[in-house]
Amino acid sequence: MTEERVSYMKAVASADIAGVLTGLDWALAGTPPLGLDHAGSDIDIVCAAFDAEAFSARLWRAFGDFEDFSVRQWAGGSRAVIAEFRHAGWPFEIFGEPLRLSEQAGWRHFEVERRLLALGGEALRARILAAREAGLKTEPAFAAVLGLEGNAYRAMLDIAGFGDAQLRMLVEKALAS
Numbered sequence: 001m002t003e004e005r006v007s008y009m010k011a012v013a014s015a016d017i018a019g020v021l022t023g024l025d026w027a028l029a030g031t032p033p034l035g036l037d038h039a040g041s042d043i044d045i046v047c048a049a050f051d052a053e054a055f056s057a058r059l060w061r062a063f064g065d066f067e068d069f070s071v072r073q074w075a076g077g078s079r080a081v082i083a084e085f086r087h088a089g090w091p092f093e094i095f096g097e098p099l100r101l102s103e104q105a106g107w108r109h110f111e112v113e114r115r116l117l118a119l120g121g122e123a124l125r126a127r128i129l130a131a132r133e134a135g136l137k138t139e140p141a142f143a144a145v146l147g148l149e150g151n152a153y154r155a156m157l158d159i160a161g162f163g164d165a166q167l168r169m170l171v172e173k174a175l176a177s
Contacts, residue, residue: 005089008032008043015087017045017094020062024048024055025101029110031138034117036128042091046106049096052081059083059094066092105157109139112160112167116142119164120171127174146174 006014012028030044031037049055056071059081063069066085074080080097101107117125124145131141143152147170148159159167 008037008090011043011088011090011092012045015066015092016062020058021045021047024096027101027107027110029106031132034110034113034138035125036113036117036132036138038129038132042093044106044110045092045094046101046104046110047094047096048099048101048104049081050098052079052096052098055096056081056083059096063087063092063094105153108160109153109156112156112162113138113142115164116146116167116171119168120175123175124171146170147177 005011008028012018017026024047026045026047028043029046031041032043047055052073056073059071063083063085066087068091069083069085071081071083074082078097078099080095082096083092083094085092095104095106097104117128127145128138128141131144132138136144137152139156140152142148143155146159148155159170162170
């Protein structure tokens with residue numbers, strides 16, 4: 001049975017994400033906080049988790065009985081721990097990586113997307129939403145609208161360090177076309 005979908009903030013609160021992740025550096029990311037979500041969107045939570053075993057155990061204790069719960073760890077690279085489950089009509093993904101939040105690709109993507117939307121306003125938001133509705137994931141939608149070439153995820157990381165003036169130029173060029 002699928003639960004009725006509530007606002008993403010109510011879903012986060014009723015899952016007690018803040019209580020479960022107390023003591024960790026974590027943040028909401030992804031499309032709901034950006035106002036770019038649609039029916040297929042999930043709630044993304046990124047965490048600085050330096051002890052994978054303890055982090056995984058914490059997630060099992062807190063969410064192990066939630067619908068569709070799973071937890072896995074990447075075999076290579078950062079050895080990130082990823083938990084997924086459904087709650088309050090939303091799929092959740094909690095991503096814990098042994099890096100400071102500010103160094104994580106997912107957080108850096110979110111931050112540059114947030115900044116771009118602040119600079120581009122509703123005109124940019126509408127174009128990104130249209131690209132998402134056409135089937136693109138978030139980073140590829142931003143890259144397509146902004147005219148960024150190559151790997152969309154890499155391209156978004158490449159512009160994450162840009163100042164507002166550089167980002168504004170990208171947005172103005174995109175909105176002029």
